[in-house]
Amino acid sequence: MINKDMKFFIVGLGLLGGAYAKALKKNGYTVYAADINEDSIxxxxxxxxxxxxxxxxxNSLIEKADVIISxxxxxxxxxxLRENQKYFKKGCIITDVSGVKRGIADKVQGFLSEDVEFISSHPMAGKEVSGVRNSDENIFKIANFIITxxxxxxxxxxxxxxxxxxILGFRNITQLSLEEHDKMIGFVSQLTHVIAVSLMNTNDNTHLVEYTGDSFRDLTRIAKINEVLWSELFLLNKEIxxxxxxxxxAELNNFREKLVNEDVEGMKKLFIQSTERRKLFDRKDVKNRK
Incomplete structure (x- = not known):
């Protein structure tokens, strides 16, 4: 369905938009872009x-595009999309990189004309930096791509x-409904960011960096966060x-109770359960690297 003659227009040439552009250009496609930052262009x-x-x-770049990526x-x-849809070519396909889908994808599909199609997707990839200068198409090789x-x-x-x-090079491509996506993302992505931020904010000792090991660094890596984007994502998915x-x-309190009561066997069961569940990720990683 995608052929080499297709022209792509990317609005928002940041970390992900830049990575999309690099991957598409590397594969021989024509890529146009728009961004509010002149330096990025x-x-x-x-x-x-x-x-x-x-x-x-x-506008002329939009009109030439067969595919629009937000x-x-x-x-x-x-x-x-609402403001610029009058420039979309008939038969154009639009997609996105949004981390939350309910109230976004369905809203867009509600106002777009029937001669174009919006198919929402979520590249589960990123870094703790931003901007096209930091973009890297290779981040997709170890990432999941979710179609919604x-x-x-x-x-x-x-x-x-x-x-x-x-084409972008994602290692694993799956499909979820908007609701399934937001429930899943609320746990595997948003909650983990909440935990990392909370852990980082629990102790203001500026000398921690002198004492920490890899476990603390690994767990708090994502605490270096884009406050504007993530505030928006959290509010859009608030209930979940x-x-x-x-x-x-509740699970943290469960662990606390076992510790207070010196319930060694109870703690061991939690350790064993978490270890077995984590092994599932390790097996999946090995399989995808083969």
Whole structure:
């Protein structure tokens, strides 16, 4: 379905938008881009990451695009698509990188015309830095790509999203409903960020860096966080995330009780259970690297 003649337009040339652009250019596709940061566009042009780009007056680039990829924050994406849909080519396919789907993907599909298709997807990849200068298409090689279709999507649109994930180089491509995605992401991504942030904010000892080992560094790596983006993502998924926080707090209290009561056997059972569950991830990682 995706052929070499197709032209891609990326709005939001940040970390993920830049990685998409690099991967697509590497595979021989024509890539256009728009960003509010002129330095990002200039850098991308100078380094052959994109073919054409602009910070304004880019309507002609949109009109030439067969595929539009939004690298914008979720709510900004909704506004941009609504405002610029009059420039979309008939038959154009639109996709995104948004980390939350409910209230975003369905809203977009509600106002777009029927001669274009929005198929939502989520690249489960990233770094603790931002911007096209830090983008790296190789982050997709160890990452998962989730397609989140609705009843409004066509088989062709879903096939397109899967092919895009393959072209970008994702190691694993799966499909979830909007609801399943947000429930899953509330646990595996958002809760883990809450834990990392909370752990980092529990102790303000500036000398901790002199004493910590790898375990603390690994657990708090994602505490270096984009406060604007993640505040938005958390609020968009508030109900699910609050439940995950409550469930985690209950499990933490369960562990505390066993420790207070010196319940050694109870603690051992928790250690054994966590070890067995973690081994499932290790086996999956080995399988995907083969």
């Amino acid at each position: 200039e850098y991308a042009l100078e380094n052959n990451i994109i073919d054409e780009g602009a910070v304004s007056d880019y 690298g914008l924050y979720p709510t900004a994406m909704v506004g941009w 279709p609705t009843e409004k999507n066509t088989p062709e649109g879903i096939k397109f999203a899967r092919e895009l994930g393959e 995330l609050v439940k995950e926080i409550d469930d985690f707090a």
